[in-house]
Amino acid sequence: MAEDPYKVLGVARDATPEAIKKAYRKLARQNHPDLNPGKPEAEARFKAASSAHDLLSDPDRRARFDRGEIDAEGQEMPPPRPAGGWRRHADAASGGRYDPNVDLGDFGDVFADLFARQRAAESAPRPGRDMAYQLRVPFLSAVLGATEQLVLPDGRQLSVRIPPGVVSGQSLRLRGQGGPGRNGGPPGNAVIELEVADHPLYRREGFDLHLDLPVTLREAVLGGPVTVPAPTGPLRVTLPAGSDTGRVVRLRGKGVAAEGNRAAGDLLLTLRVMVGKPDAALEAFLRDWKPEHPQNPREAMGEATP
Template sequence: MEFKDYYAVLGVERDATQEEIKRAYRRLARKYHPDVSQETDADARFKELGEAYEVLKDPEKRLAYDQVGQGQRAGEDFRPPPDWDAGFEFRGGGYTQEGYSHEQSAAFSDFFESLFGQRRGSGQGFAGSSGDPGGMRYRARGEDHHAKVSIALEDAYRGAVRTLTLQSGELDEQGRVRPRQRTLKVRIPKGVKQGQRIRLAGQGEPGMGGGRAGDLYLEIEFESHRRYRVEGRDVTLILPVAPWEVALGATIAVPLPEGSVELKVPADSQDGRRLRLKGRGIPGEPPGDCYVALKIVLPPATNDDVKAAYRQLEAVANFNPRAAAEGRS
């Protein structure tokens, strides 16, 4: 996937004000509108302009785009890190409707979808109205906000209260985007799953005309861990074992997020064998399981005694690890 330089698409500098971005979009949109343009690539250019404007007109999207794209050039191979947007707070709401249709906005590139495709929402309508001697006054509910946050897997096992810092964008006095942070104390419920959303009532956009504030939805993801892999409520652990432990059998203390548990490794186990610890995954109704995948680690032959032990094993085992493969050829 190629990186898209939205600033170059609109022909503006990276420190352009929001007003400059709006003017550039409107000027180019008139030039390349498919209904009036004589340019052969008008349709493609118009869609590209709409995509660039969708990101750069929005302070939250623009700030996130600027940070994830630091050092990137147009056309370079690009893959956003899995957790690139963790801690960014986005407002709800759909694509802009200025200048192009829903069908055109649905044709945004894979690059856009990889960054913002899951940020689509629906704008909040009026929450109600009340009589006003000067006319009609509307109360509008505030937009919902969304953010992805990373937590430790241990928090899902035990539950926790965590202080989280979220980052969003806002405009300064000159109309340029600057970062804004806010800190929230959040209760992480025991048994929360990856992808689950926690709702914080009233922490979204303020309402209008006395309308209720929107909510903040925190999407949970787990911090990367060198030991565990998570799928739903199931947890897989790669457990290093010695050759004699799998050959002869052993009882091994397995480190789990909730504490160690004894695991019996059957004799004659092979590398990669998966052993199940029922109910030892993420808590829930029902709880997940923990799968322990055995990984045989050989002791290095760093001294004469170990080398002699390997030679003795070679002599008495009469073992050819390639026998099965050779037999199939």
């Protein structure tokens, strides 16, 4: 659940709209993801501040939040529970399910039932506790899906099926793998929090993967087939001719693998033209070369104006 938006922005509950905007701008400046590359915690703070600002900058939604009608994520809150629901059940014949453990004719001790219950509770089936574990998942296992082994503190090994598309912070629940139950109660569950490792080549955005692909000058100018390291293995891709640095080639369905009804993501290649070591023939060619369409790539920067 999202945090209290007032806390996220660090403003009082009666803050003016201007104060809210000011607090948001300050947080946005400090944490904008584009200004903090490689700092996921800054991106998380930025997102939290944005959604808090979204909620509080709309007077109508802010008022509804203050009245408790919607939560910090803007979801409708359930209506308050009416009191007296128990009475309807307890007065019905089915109320016998909660009959006291003593003979009611014996009014000598109204507390006898309490002690009888405490004794009964000690021998009642008691379900086991949920146990929390952490598992570090290799990047490609989270992309393609895999089965990872988790060694528990007691030495047991659990096989954990990782579905494709999991992200850090997500939890998997393994039924019956938690603490043992007592007196015949069911065992608890193992709750496994995942931490997905980074990858030296790929960057994930949702279900798409991004890869910087170095290409030679010849490949960039003439196009043609190149071999790309896709997550599932080497892939032949034909580059279009005349590709500049920064050009993005989308390989459909080569990103995060499909799971259930969700289609596979894409692999996006961003081309990086590598000029390479000095080459006498290339230099000689370029010195004499008269471009067919002379152009200034810095034109849009307004280089001409002093």
